[in-house]
Amino acid sequence: xxxxxxxxxxxxxxxxxxxxxxxxxxxxxxxxxxxxxxxxxxxxxxxxxxxxxxxxxxxxxxxxxxxxxxxxxxxxxxxxxxxxxxxxxxxxxxxxxxxxxxxxxx
Numbered sequence: 566x567x568x569x570x571x572x573x574x575x576x577x578x579x580x581x582x583x584x585x586x587x588x589x590x591x592x593x594x595x596x597x598x599x600x601x602x603x604x605x606x607x608x609x610x611x612x613x614x615x616x617x618x619x620x621x622x623x624x625x626x627x628x629x630x631x632x633x634x635x636x637x638x639x640x641x642x643x644x645x646x647x648x649x650x651x652x653x654x655x656x657x658x659x660x661x662x663x664x665x666x667x668x669x670x671x
Contacts, residue, residue, distance in 0.1 A: 567661040571598055572619070574667055583656045589665065590614040590651035601667050607652035612637040614651040615668040625659040643669045 569583040569592055583592040593601050593616075602613035609631075615638070621627060627649065630638070634653050638644050648668065654660075 567656070567658050569593070569596075569656065569660075570662065570664040571596070572664070572666040573598065574600060574669060583660075585657055587656055588652050589616070589654040589656055589660075589663070592656050593651055593665075593667075598667065600670075601651065602670075603652065605652075609633050609637070609650070609652060612641055612650060612671070615641060615643070615671070616649055616651045617645055617647045617666040617668055618649050618654075619647065619664040619666055621660060621664075622662050625663075627654055641668075641671055643671065 567583050568580050570580045571593055572578050581596045588607055590603050590607050594603055604613045605611040634650050638648050
């Protein structure tokens, strides 16, 4: 079992079992977190799956930001150093216990 911990915009914390092989965006949406809009469905043509990665498990790493992801994030008012687009992070067993927060809506 690999879990994902999500904090909503109002601070509510939820933990659920993630599906390995799906993106974080797909997992978060599939778990019923509708405030993560993900309007483009994960094809990297918007930034409505903006999250803050609060912590990753020891020894795990996230993929580097692509130029396109960086460009979308650069245009956001609520960008932080820990900002990512959830559609660009594949969920794997190594990310068991990852903690993310859904960023404010732009």
